Each structure stands twice: as C-alpha cells, then as structure tokens.
Amino acid sequence: MSNINELFNKELKVINMGLKSFAEELKSQDIKVVHVDWRPPAGGNKKMAALLAKLKK
Amino acid sequence: MLQERIQNANKEALNRILSAQPTLIGIGVAGEIVPGMTKKTILHAGPPITWDKMSGPLRGAVIGGLIYEGLASNEEEAIALAKSGEITFDSCHHHDMVGPMAGVVTASMPVWIVQNTTFGNYAYCTLNEGLGKVLRYGAFSEEVINRLKWMEKVLGPVLKEALELKGHIDLKTMIAQVVMMGDEGHNRNKAGTSLFIREIAPFVVQTSFSNEDKVEVLKFMNSNDHFFLNLTMPACKSTMEPAGGIEYSTIVYTMARNGTEFGIRVSGLGNRWFTAPAEIIDGLFFPGFSADDANPDIGDSVITETTGIGGFAMAAAPAIVQFVGGTPQDAINYSKSMYEITEAENNTYKIPVLNFRGTATGIDIMKVVETTILPIINTGIAHKEPGVGQVGAGLVRPPMKCFEDALEAFVASMEEKGLIE
Numbered sequence: 216m217s218n219i220n221e222l223f224n225k226e227l228k229v230i231n232m233g234l235k236s237f238a239e240e241l242k243s244q245d246i247k248v249v250h251v252d253w254r255p256p257a258g259g260n261k262k263m264a265a266l267l268a269k270l271k272k
Numbered sequence: 273m274l275q276e277r278i279q280n281a282n283k284e285a286l287n288r289i290l291s292a293q294p295t296l297i298g299i300g301v302a303g304e305i306v307p308g309m310t311k312k313t314i315l316h317a318g319p320p321i322t323w324d325k326m327s328g329p330l331r332g333a334v335i336g337g338l339i340y341e342g343l344a345s346n347e348e349e350a351i352a353l354a355k356s357g358e359i360t361f362d363s364c365h366h367h368d369m370v371g372p373m374a375g376v377v378t379a380s381m382p383v384w385i386v387q388n389t390t391f392g393n394y395a396y397c398t399l400n401e402g403l404g405k406v407l408r409y410g411a412f413s414e415e416v417i418n419r420l421k422w423m424e425k426v427l428g429p430v431l432k433e434a435l436e437l438k439g440h441i442d443l444k445t446m447i448a449q450v451v452m453m454g455d456e457g458h459n460r461n462k463a464g465t466s467l468f469i470r471e472i473a474p475f476v477v478q479t480s481f482s483n484e485d486k487v488e489v490l491k492f493m494n495s496n497d498h499f500f501l502n503l504t505m506p507a508c509k510s511t512m513e514p515a516g517g518i519e520y521s522t523i524v525y526t527m528a529r530n531g532t533e534f535g536i537r538v539s540g541l542g543n544r545w546f547t548a549p550a551e552i553i554d555g556l557f558f559p560g561f562s563a564d565d566a567n568p569d570i571g572d573s574v575i576t577e578t579t580g581i582g583g584f585a586m587a588a589a590p591a592i593v594q595f596v597g598g599t600p601q602d603a604i605n606y607s608k609s610m611y612e613i614t615e616a617e618n619n620t621y622k623i624p625v626l627n628f629r630g631t632a633t634g635i636d637i638m639k640v641v642e643t644t645i646l647p648i649i650n651t652g653i654a655h656k657e658p659g660v661g662q663v664g665a666g667l668v669r670p671p672m673k674c675f676e677d678a679l680e681a682f683v684a685s686m687e688e689k690g691l692i693e
Contacts, residue, residue, distance in 0.1 A: 254644065266641075267642055270683060
C-alpha cells in the first residue's frame, strides 16, 4: 500500500492504451500521457484472430 | 517453424520488389507483342469478369473497342457481339498488361513496352488518351474512335521512333524524382508528364515524321497531366510480378478493380484472385455531379499503391488534397499509417517531408487483418453511365473481405502442407 502512495506522490507519466478519452482527461489535468492506438487483434474478429494465431506458431 | 518460413519468404518478396529496374524499352502493337492477344480478345482492368456483370464504363469501353477494331459498326452490333461468346474477355493482369479505369486493350492499340531488366520480365500498357470523353471512361463516340485511330497511326509510331533514337528510359529513377517533385504516381502525374516530355521532345523533333505530326504529338502529351500514369503503371506491374509465386509469402503482389469487384493476389497463393464488391469512392465531385453518379472503384492503377507509391506516397503530394479532399496533414497521416501494414520501406521512392523515409512497401495480408488498417488508394471517380467521363477524385479502400478470404486460404494451404498442428 505504501508503494502505491509513494507512486502517487511523484510526478506520474502515463501510457494509455485503448480509449482515447482517458488520455484526453489526463492531458486536461496536465498529466504527462502518451496514448497508444491499441485495438484488439483483427478488430475483435475471433475467426480471423484464430487464423492469425495459427500462423504465429 | 512456420513463422520463420513466412518471414523468409516475405523477405525474398521484398528483395525482388526493391531490386526491380523498370525500364521503358519502346512501343509495340498489342496484337503483335502482348502474350495471348488475338483480334477477338478484349483485355480489361481488374479480376476476370463476364459481360453480364460489367459496369457502365467497362461496357462502354468494350463497345468502343469493338467498333475501333472494325468488328462492329455501331453500339447495337457491338453489344450483340459482346454477348455472343465470340469475344474472349480476360484480365489485363493475365497478359503482363495493366490498364487504367476500364483498361480495355484491343489488338490494334499501341502499347508501352516496359522491362524489369533485373529479372527480364515485361509489362505493357496503352498510351493515355487524355481527359474527358475517352474510351477508358466508357465513351465510344466517333470522336473517341478517331482519337484512337490517330494514336495508332501517328502518336504511337512517332513515339516509337523517338524512343528508338533516344534509347531506353530508366523509369525507376524518373519515378523517384517525381515523388520528390509533388507527384504520387497514381492520381497526380504533372511532374512525371513534364519530365517525360522533357526527355523525349528532342527525339520527337528528330523523327522522320512531318512537322505537323510532331507538333500534334507534343501538344497531345502536354494537354494531359496524366500521360505519365500509363508509364508508372507498367513500371509497377513489372516490379511486382517477380514477387508472385513465392511459397509461404503473405505479400500482396496484385490489387486491381474491374468496376464491379476489387481483387487481390497473394505471392504464396499464386494466381488465385480474392474478390469482393468494389467500394464507392469518397471524394470531391466536379460541379453538377455527386456520389449518386459515381461508378464503383475501377482500374488497374492501384498497382501503384501495391508497389508503394500512389496513396502510399500521398505525403509527397500534399497538393492532391485539393482534388480528393482533406488537408495536407491528412495526406501525411494516410501515408504514415501504411507503415503498419507493410513489410519494408522503399529504397528508392522517398518522401521529403518524412525526412526522406522510403514509402511503405510490400502489403502483408496478416498485418492488414491484424490491424484492420486497409491500404489507402487515391483515384479518379468515373460516372456510372458509359461515356460521361470523370466526375471527381477521392480516396477509397479495398474491401476487407479480400484480405480475410486470402488469409483463410493461406492458412488452409499451410494446413494441407502439414505445417500447422
């Protein structure tokens, strides 16, 4: 618990993956943030994700 | 390991693409030089298609082609002949050929002869007719036929002799220069057309033709900013063809549309086409026209994007947004996003505003499906009725289905070989 308190007492540098609005919220509060344009593999298409997985073995 | 085989195969595909040397050798007549061409063959853009499925511009171009060849004397006769089964329709791509928009090629047409001197393979393309009411947009009026006849009797022969005097023209270096000058080689060809005229004009002057013919030829080329497109296309075709047929490669070596369907071919899957309905282009329309008038995506010119120019080099041609919409920053963003779906950066075609980064080259179907980022294509919009002509310009993507079907077929092929447990 004390580690987390220590973390939040320091300057936070954040990497945000997924919803861009989360990063924008942090930016508006002057928190340093990098937004990663992450999406689930194949846009969440399970059939395609499974096919891709077969080729990565 | 399968992954390693795929990686090695894709590296080989890129080595072949990046070591290509597309070179303009001369001009020939389609019926004499294009493999498999006959008097009753009509080649067209895109994947194979039958008469009954052809869209307006392609039908119009077929009608025009039959009249031009003297196989029909009017529209009615041409349609009857097209339906009769006597005419062989085939994809340009199956004959080392590429054609812009409808891409119709018939036996008497003069064609550019381009050779990839690294591998020795050839690619051909007709000479660009100009803008407005032209065969490639489905027009077949007397004016169109007369222009085609002039191209056969004057333009082709004059340029053929000029090239014999000049010798070969290195298209790879020329395309590298035009990408530095604000062209992207598909939808913006002002610089390329200018450079080509500069190279060939002194030799046109030295040919044995009349002054009147020489003046007409020079004026004709000068009046058409897209004259160079019909050289970038076979340059790209000759570049990509040796990258086809590499076992285990997931690199796309053909993209093409026939106005009804969009098709791709993948290196490790040989000659198989993966097709889906072509999309409607999103862009800016000329006054008086709208999206309701637009034909779906058509033409072999997307071979430019397949090779890493065209939309992939849009960042090098920011002025193009005045025709297709958006801002110069959009043009940069589109080109940058293409690095997510390609195997390598081009060693020759460099984009100044991106610190001379090579264009994104070698589309990988796995990356397209995984990221859901589709190739961006910069193109003209044809009216859906034959004979009206270009009605605008814009951006379009291939259908994702092409890449998904190709991936499914690739996995099935690996399973057949016993490489997947």
